[in-house]
Amino acid sequence: MKEIHELLDAFIPLKYNFSHGRECVKWAEDRLLKDEEENDKEIALLAGCTDEEEIKELSLEILKKYIDKQFLDEEYCAGKFIIQLYEGYKSSSVSIQRLDSIISWLYDSFNYPWLSELAPACEYATIGEDHRYSFENEFQYLHDLWKDSPSVEAFKKKYARGIKYVLSET
Numbered sequence: 675m676k677e678i679h680e681l682l683d684a685f686i687p688l689k690y691n692f693s694h695g696r697e698c699v700k701w702a703e704d705r706l707l708k709d710e711e712e713n714d715k716e717i718a719l720l721a722g723c724t725d726e727e728e729i730k731e732l733s734l735e736i737l738k739k740y741i742d743k744q745f746l747d748e749e750y751c752a753g754k755f756i757i758q759l760y761e762g763y764k765s766s767s768v769s770i771q772r773l774d775s776i777i778s779w780l781y782d783s784f785n786y787p788w789l790s791e792l793a794p795a796c797e798y799a800t801i802g803e804d805h806r807y808s809f810e811n812e813f814q815y816l817h818d819l820w821k822d823s824p825s826v827e828a829f830k831k832k833y834a835r836g837i838k839y840v841l842s843e844t
Contacts, residue, residue, distance in 0.1 A: 681698060701720075753823070788835075
């Protein structure tokens with residue numbers, strides 16, 4: 675199915691309760707308008723959906739049908755969520771305090787080793803500016819690795835704990 679990864683990108687924040695699913699509904703509406711729903715009743719139902727839980731369920735059903743299961747892996751989704759969080763932070767649409775609660779929740783829920791440095795760095799960054807630099811280095815490092823990784827395995831091959839970026843001054 676065309677543009678299924680757009681639905682995945684819209685679904686990931688919904689999966690972690692960071693959005694209300696409007697982007698998933700819009701994706702389905704676009705499929706109907708372009709006559710690309712391939713007679714899939716879940717896509718038609720999603721296009722008219724308003725209930726957040728139902729949006730989540732229908733989006734997941736559609737994704738399970740049309741996307742490789744590796745893209746629904748919990749760790750992969752968490753990594754791709756880091757990309758979206760980073761971009762939200764850089765655009766100032768996500769505050770450091772909101773990031774702290776989300777990243778702490780991700781780490782507490784899944785305990786991925788690659789979050790073991792980011793979670794405390796984010797917490798310290800909420801305390802003061804002097805901690806912000808190390809947090810932003812780690813956050814950018816993880817963002818860039820996940821952005822360039824087509825799978826969890828590819829990410830793990832590149833990831834090296836303790837490696838930090840030096841942020842370019844712009």
